[in-house]
Amino acid sequence: MRNVRQGFTLIELLIAIILVAGGLMVLMQLMSVAIFADSDLEYSLIALNLANEKLEELKDDGYSDYSDPNLNIGTHTESSISGFDFIDQRQWTVGYVDANLDSSVSDTGLKDVIVEVQWTQKGGTQSVAVETLIADY
């Protein structure tokens, strides 16, 4: 009877406070995860548009414009894009493909172009890539 009427002890209260604090921490963590997920989307959108920008530029270059080496076979790298500091690099790879879209050593009149944009976020490298074919017409 006496024990029942005793109420909380100091220790019990401290434990309760610690538990409440732990709960609050988890809640805060969740909020920050949601907020970061949001900015992920923003970076992806900007990077995707920058990848498309390069792709459209390359489409305008012409299949075998030797004055402009952007569509030469191989990998081309831009290490920064002015105005978009968070971008680490924009890279595009050009290769010959045959009529079955398998990669080819010789020129059959079709080039495959992949543009990849990379940026660093949450300590890791993120990237988006777009791909197209350019024909010699």
Add this chain to the structure above:
Amino acid sequence: MVADSQNADDRRYKRGFTLLETLIVFSLLSVLMGVSAYLFTVSLRAWGTGSLRTEIREDMSYAMEKVVRDLKEMANGSLSQYSSIEHTIQFEETGGDTYVLYLYNSADPVFNSTYNRDFYNLHKANINQGDDPDSGEGVLILRDLVSPDASAPKTSLSINAGRTQVTLDLAVQRGDETVTIRTKVRPRNL
């Protein structure tokens, strides 16, 4: 005697916290409350910022999609500026109507090439339907674009020298938040 000892028992077991204990608990609680209130304010602010940026991003996605699609699928005509005004794009759609993408601020009495307002809206006017850029007619595509004459980030619509490509730089600012996007479009039929 009996009553006295009972009273003593009651006093002993019904006692609450000592003053010291209460003080310790209250100070711990208030520190905890203070810290969590601060964190909560910070995260609420970040949340607000985040949702504002999301809103801007959604609007920009829509505008980008619309403009890029229109320009990609334009009829076999030519890209030009409207009345030689910078940051305008005049193009023809399949069906023969001529459209103009232009930046408009309702405070300007006449649509012109001096972009001395802080913000502009992107409109798409159908010239054949009689839409008049001077009075901001046509479809509103995107609001709150930073003036092309601002220091970076700024909005810019330009046609390349060969008139086969459009470069789009969109910078939207609402509150303290600015989101910028850049892309290029090469119309398929040119």
